[in-house]
Amino acid sequence: MTNTPESEPAKLPIDSQSQLLGNGNLTSLARYKYYQNVYPKCFIRCVEKAVNYMEDGNGYIVATSSPGCNMTQTPKLAYILPGTGKAVVEFLTRYYAKLLASRQITVNLVIPGFTKTEAWNYLTAKSGGVDSEMMQQRIKNTPMQRWRSSTEIGQVVAFLCSPKAAFITGLALPIDGGLYLQ
Numbered sequence: 001m002t003n004t005p006e007s008e009p010a011k012l013p014i015d016s017q018s019q020l021l022g023n024g025n026l027t028s029l030a031r032y033k034y035y036q037n038v039y040p041k042c043f044i045r046c047v048e049k050a051v052n053y054m055e056d057g058n059g060y061i062v063a064t065s066s067p068g069c070n071m072t073q074t075p076k077l078a079y080i081l082p083g084t085g086k087a088v089v090e091f092l093t094r095y096y097a098k099l100l101a102s103r104q105i106t107v108n109l110v111i112p113g114f115t116k117t118e119a120w121n122y123l124t125a126k127s128g129g130v131d132s133e134m135m136q137q138r139i140k141n142t143p144m145q146r147w148r149s150s151t152e153i154g155q156v157v158a159f160l161c162s163p164k165a166a167f168i169t170g171l172a173l174p175i176d177g178g179l180y181l182q
Helices: 008-015 030-050 077-103 118-122 133-140 152-160
Strands: 059-066 107-113 173-175
Touching: 030 059, 030 077, 059 077, 059 152, 077 107, 107 152
Parallel strands: 059 107, 107 173
Antiparallel strands: none
């Protein structure tokens, strides 16, 4: 099932991002199912297809996640539904790393943190945009005190997909300027 930004399943998670589990008001698992379809199921499908084309000793898989979705960071409560899907992808990364190690295929995951892209324009529109006082304060509160660029993330992914990283597997790597240290 593919969802376009205009489709009803795609609108569900956006419309109630702040609805938390544990308040006794859960009436449907539609949002949960949406994120399980978007993250873990897609990752499994991609890996299962990709490994058929990879040569032993020359295969690299890199997934992405978000801060607060792994064992080393405090959970972001308002991110519960997408967070559970991404936490499963992190588990699957370790699973596939162990499974594919005998073929010398590496499987890793990057956790980008605050990356200045057009997606932030939409996410911050109601609070004054990416240049608002609130967002500037959030960025200032990260140890490196700046947005990172998509190029910086791409360079790390390129490294993880190179022979120089052939002995790195099963890693969830924050590329977040120290955000994970908070």
